[in-house]
Amino acid sequence: MSVADIALSPVRRQSPGYCSGRITGHSKNESILLYLSVSGSFMPIRVLETDSIESVKLRIQTYKGFVVKKQKLVYGGRELARNDSLVKDYGVTGGNVLHLVLKLSDLLLITVKTSCGKEFEFHVDRHQNVAYLKQRIAKKGQGVVDDVDGQDLFCQGEKLDDQRLIDDIRKDNDAVIHLLVQKSAKVRAKPVNKDFELSVVAASTNDERSDILEGGQDRSNDFQGATTNEPPVRDFWLEPVIVNPKVKLSSAVWDMLNTTFDGLKKGSQPVRSSEGTGGTYFMQDQSGSKFISVFKPMDEEPMAVNNPRGLPVSSNGEGLKSGTRVGEGALREVAAYILDHPKSGPRSLSGEVMGFAGVPPTAMIRCLHQVFNHPDGYEYALKNVKIGSLQMFMNNSGNCEDIGPGAFPVEEVHKISVFDIRMANADRHAGNILVGKGDEGQTVLIPIDHGYCLPENFEDCTFDWLYWPQARQPYSRETIDYIKSLDAEQDIALLQFHGWNVPLECARTLRISTMLLKKGVEKGLTPFAIGSIMCRVNINKESMIEEIVREAYDSLLPGMSEAAFLEAVSDIMDSRLDKLTK
Numbered sequence: 411m412s413v414a415d416i417a418l419s420p421v422r423r424q425s426p427g428y429c430s431g432r433i434t435g436h437s438k439n440e441s442i443l444l445y446l447s448v449s450g451s452f453m454p455i456r457v458l459e460t461d462s463i464e465s466v467k468l469r470i471q472t473y474k475g476f477v478v479k480k481q482k483l484v485y486g487g488r489e490l491a492r493n494d495s496l497v498k499d500y501g502v503t504g505g506n507v508l509h510l511v512l513k514l515s516d517l518l519l520i521t522v523k524t525s526c527g528k529e530f531e532f533h534v535d536r537h538q539n540v541a542y543l544k545q546r547i548a549k550k551g552q553g554v555v556d557d558v559d560g561q562d563l564f565c566q567g568e569k570l571d572d573q574r575l576i577d578d579i580r581k582d583n584d585a586v587i588h589l590l591v592q593k594s595a596k597v598r599a600k601p602v603n604k605d606f607e608l609s610v611v612a613a614s615t616n617d618e619r620s621d622i623l624e625g626g627q628d629r630s631n632d633f634q635g636a637t638t639n640e641p642p643v644r645d646f647w648l649e650p651v652i653v654n655p656k657v658k659l660s661s662a663v664w665d666m667l668n669t670t671f672d673g674l675k676k677g678s679q680p681v682r683s684s685e686g687t688g689g690t691y692f693m694q695d696q697s698g699s700k701f702i703s704v705f706k707p708m709d710e711e712p713m714a715v716n717n718p719r720g721l722p723v724s725s726n727g728e729g730l731k732s733g734t735r736v737g738e739g740a741l742r743e744v745a746a747y748i749l750d751h752p753k754s755g756p757r758s759l760s761g762e763v764m765g766f767a768g769v770p771p772t773a774m775i776r777c778l779h780q781v782f783n784h785p786d787g788y789e790y791a792l793k794n795v796k797i798g799s800l801q802m803f804m805n806n807s808g809n810c811e812d813i814g815p816g817a818f819p820v821e822e823v824h825k826i827s828v829f830d831i832r833m834a835n836a837d838r839h840a841g842n843i844l845v846g847k848g849d850e851g852q853t854v855l856i857p858i859d860h861g862y863c864l865p866e867n868f869e870d871c872t873f874d875w876l877y878w879p880q881a882r883q884p885y886s887r888e889t890i891d892y893i894k895s896l897d898a899e900q901d902i903a904l905l906q907f908h909g910w911n912v913p914l915e916c917a918r919t920l921r922i923s924t925m926l927l928k929k930g931v932e933k934g935l936t937p938f939a940i941g942s943i944m945c946r947v948n949i950n951k952e953s954m955i956e957e958i959v960r961e962a963y964d965s966l967l968p969g970m971s972e973a974a975f976l977e978a979v980s981d982i983m984d985s986r987l988d989k990l991t992k
C-alpha cells in the first residue's frame with residue numbers, strides 16, 4: 411500500500427477505541443477521545459491519558475496495520491518522539507488531533523535464486539522502474555542472466571514495460587513476475603515479508619556483464635546555471651546558492667550538481683520519497699536509472715506551508731523539534747556537511763570530500779520542477795523557484811532500523827556518536843543512518859537527515875546509538891585525537907563564511923556540546939556516558955547538560971558577557987564530570 415492509497419482510504423466507521431473490557435481497572439474518566447489524522451482523513455481513537463506513546467502506536471498497529479516503527483505521531487507542532495512517555499506528558503487532551511506520518515520504506519528486498527544454486531539479494535527502490543530491475547538482475551546475475559536486452563518481464567501474462575514502476579507492480583502482492591531471458595531463463599516472484607523473492611531459472615551461462623547501470627557519466631554537457639545567473643526559462647531549473655563568492659564548491663559537489671542538472675534536462679523526473687515527514691526528492695541521472703542526489707525544499711519541510719505529508723503549518727514558526735525553526739532544515743543539512751571535517755583537517759586545506767562521520771556532500775540550491783509540491787499551482791511555482799538542500803545519494807542496503815546493531819563496526823558507531831554529540835542532533839533515530847558498503851566490502855554507516863542539528867536548546871537531543879553495545883566501548887586514540895582537534899569558534903566562523911549567520915543560541919549549543927565532548931574524552935568517558943549527559947531519560951526530566959546550562963544562567967548577573975556565561979558552564983561541567991568519574 412502506498413502513501414497515496416492511505417490518503418485515499420475512507421475514514422473508519424468503527425472506532426478503534428477500547429472495547430469495554432479493556433478499560434477495566436482504569437478510571438473511565440481518564441479515557442479521552444482523540445482524532446488521528448492520516449493524510450487528510452480523520453479517525454477517532456480512544457486512549458487513556460496515562461497510556462504511553464508506544465501503546466498508542468501499538469493500538470494504531472492493531473487497527474490499521476501500520477507497524478509501530480513506521481509511525482511518527484505529531485501533536486501541536488511537536489513530534490511525540492519518546493515512546494515511553496505518556497500521552498498526558500505531551501499535553502494531549504480530549505478532542506485533540508494527532509497527526510500520523512507513515513515512514514514507508516523506499517527499498518524492497520529482492521532475493522534472486524537460480525536453478526544452479528546461486529542466490530543473490532539486493533534492494534530495489536520502490537520508485538525505480540522495470541528497466542532498472544533488469545539492470546540489477548544483469549549485474550547481480552553474472553553468468554546467469556548477463557544482459558538486459560535479453561530479458562522480458564511478465565506479470566499475470568502482461569509484458570511489463572521498461573518504464574513501469576516497481577511499486578506499481580508490487581501493489582498486487584499475489585502477482586507473479588516471470589522473467590524470460592532469450593536463452594530460456596525464468597524468474598518467478600512471490601511476496602516474502604511484503605517484499606519479493608525472485609527465482610531465476612536459466613538454461614545457459616555467460617561470463618560477460620552489463621555495465622550500463624554504473625557506466626561512466628556523459629560529462630560533455632556541463633552544468634550552466636552556476637555561472638550565468640540566468641532566470642529560469644524552461645520547465646526545470648537548478649543552480650547552487652552561493653552567498654559568499656569566496657566559497658569554492660568541491661569538484662564532488664559540482665559533479666553532483668552537473669549530473670543532477672543533466673538528468674533534469676534529459677527529462678528524468680525527480681521522484682518523491684515515501685519516507686520522511688518532509689518533501690524529499692530523489693534526483694536521477696540522464697538515463698533515469700540511477701539516483702544522483704536528494705533534494706529537500708525548505709517550503710516542504712515538516713510544518714512548512716507546502717509540506718506534502720499533511721502536517722499542519724507551524725503556528726509559531728518552531729520546527730518539529732524544540733529549538734529549531736521551520737524552513738531552516740536545509741541550512742542545518744548543509745551546515746552538517748561543512749562541519750563534518752575530514753580526519754586530516756578542514757576540507758579547505760585537505761580537499762577531502764568525505765568528513766570523519768561520512769555526512770554525504772550537501773549544498774544549498776535553487777531548483778524548479780513541476781513534480782515538486784505546488785499547492786498554489788505550477789504557474790505560481792514558476793515565479794518561486796524552490797530553495798533547499800541537495801545531498802549526494804548514497805547507495806545503501808537499508809537503514810539501521812532494519813538491522814540489529816550487533817553487526818556495526820565499533821568505529822562506525824563512534825564516528826556517528828562524535829558527530830551527534832557535537833551537533834546536539836535532535837533527530838538521530840536509527841532510520842537516519844543508512845547502511846552501506848565500503849571499498850573493501852566492509853559495513854559503513856552513513857548519517858543522513860541533519861535538519862534538526864544545532865538546535866537552540868538541548869531539550870530534544872535523542873541518540874538511538876546510546877543503547878547499542880558499541881557505545882559502551884571507549885573511543886580509540888585516533889578518535890580522541892580528532893575530538894581534540896575540534897574548535898567550536900572556528901566552526902562558527904566557517905559557517906558564517908559560508909553565509910549562515912548562526913544565531914547566538916545555536917552557536918552556544920555548538921560551543922557547549924563541543925566543550926562537553928572534549929572534557930568527556932579527557933576524563934576517559936565512553937560515547938554512552940557523554941551521550942547520556944545530553945539526552946533526557948524522559949520528557950519531564952531535564953538532562954544533565956540542561957541542568958548545567960540552567961545553573962550557569964542562574965549564577966550570572968544580568969548583562970554578563972557570553973564569555974562569562976561559557977566560563978560558568980565550563981566550571982559547573984567540570985564539577986559534574988568530577989563527581990561522575992569519582
Ligand SMILES: Nc1ncnc2c1ncn2[C@@H]1O[C@H](COP(=O)(O)OP(=O)(O)OP(=O)(O)O)[C@@H](O)[C@H]1O
Binds near residue numbers: 683690802806844
Ligand atoms: N543522501 C541520501 N542517500 C540515499 N538515500 C537518502 C539520502 N537522504 C535521504 N535518503 C532517503 O530518503 C528518505 C527520506 O529522507 P529523510 O529521512 O532525510 O527525510 P525527512 O523528511 O527529513 O525524514 P524524517 O521524518 O526522518 O525527519 C530516507 O529515509 C532515505 O531512505
